[in-house]
Amino acid sequence: MSLRHALLGLLAQGPASGYDLMKIFDISLANVWPATQSQVYGELSRLADAGLVKVAAEGPRGRKEYAIDDTGLAELRHWLTEVEPTHVHRSDMLLRVFFLGRLDREQAAGYLRRQAEFAAGRHESLAGLVDIVSEGEDDLSVYGRLALEWGLRFTNLHREWAEWATAEIEKWPSPRDPLTGEAPRETGG
Numbered sequence: 001m002s003l004r005h006a007l008l009g010l011l012a013q014g015p016a017s018g019y020d021l022m023k024i025f026d027i028s029l030a031n032v033w034p035a036t037q038s039q040v041y042g043e044l045s046r047l048a049d050a051g052l053v054k055v056a057a058e059g060p061r062g063r064k065e066y067a068i069d070d071t072g073l074a075e076l077r078h079w080l081t082e083v084e085p086t087h088v089h090r091s092d093m094l095l096r097v098f099f100l101g102r103l104d105r106e107q108a109a110g111y112l113r114r115q116a117e118f119a120a121g122r123h124e125s126l127a128g129l130v131d132i133v134s135e136g137e138d139d140l141s142v143y144g145r146l147a148l149e150w151g152l153r154f155t156n157l158h159r160e161w162a163e164w165a166t167a168e169i170e171k172w173p174s175p176r177d178p179l180t181g182e183a184p185r186e187t188g189g
Contacts, residue, residue, distance in 0.1 A: 003035050003043045008052065008076040011068040013140055015056045018044055018064070027132060028144050031151055047072065097165070109169045116162035123155035 006029050010021055018041045025035055035043075044066055047053040052072035057065040068076070093115060100108035126148060133144050 003033065003039055004047065004052075005076060005079045006033055006035070007040065007043055007047060008068055008072050008079075010140070011053055011066055012073060012076055013138065015065050015067040017059075017066070020065075024140070027129065028140065031126065031129070032147060100169075105169055105172055109166050112162050112166040112169065116159050116166065119155045119158035119162060123152060123159060126151045126155060 006025075007021060010016065010024055010029070016024070018037075021044075022037055022040055025040065029035075044053065044064075048055060048066065052069065052075055053066045054069050055064045056067035059065070096111065100111060103111070129148055130152075133141055133148050135141070136144075
């Protein structure tokens with residue numbers, strides 16, 4: 001997904017200003033594709049320059065309301081139906097899991113506990129959107145509920161996995177040497 005297509009999708013719902021789009025982003029799309037105000041306004045200018053949207057109205061203090069045009073709608077439909085989503089998944093969190101053996105057992109378990117807490121917090125944040133998203137009957141609300149459900153299920157899975165992984169580490173019989181990754185050697189006497 002790109003910010004370009006996110007904005008085209010929002011404008012396909014109806015004309016909006018950059019400010020209006022940022023409000024919608026903050027309560028919906030930011031959960032799957034975050035963007036800053038400068039990115040949104042910059043992309044709106046690029047969309048207008050490319051002929052995909054037009055300025056439908058201008059107001060006080062330079063406020064512009066944008067509307068998608070036929071070319072923009074065709075681009076959105078092309079992206080939705082013909083461009084495969086990228087399935088590349090990079091996870092800084094999981095990359096670190098591969099190297100937790102370089103830490104002692106308590107440090108590794110602490111890292112995983114923090115991941116469980118993070119996922120639980122994210123889940124709670126998303127759960128707070130259920131009532132807001134459920135109120136609308138527009139396309140963004142209807143399909144937003146589908147995306148929200150994915151987020152709720154994913155964060156729940158993330159939390160469950162991190163709790164399981166923490167318990168697995170805590171079952172290990174002896175801490176590992178953080179430099180070598182090896183269990184301490186028994187010294188007999």
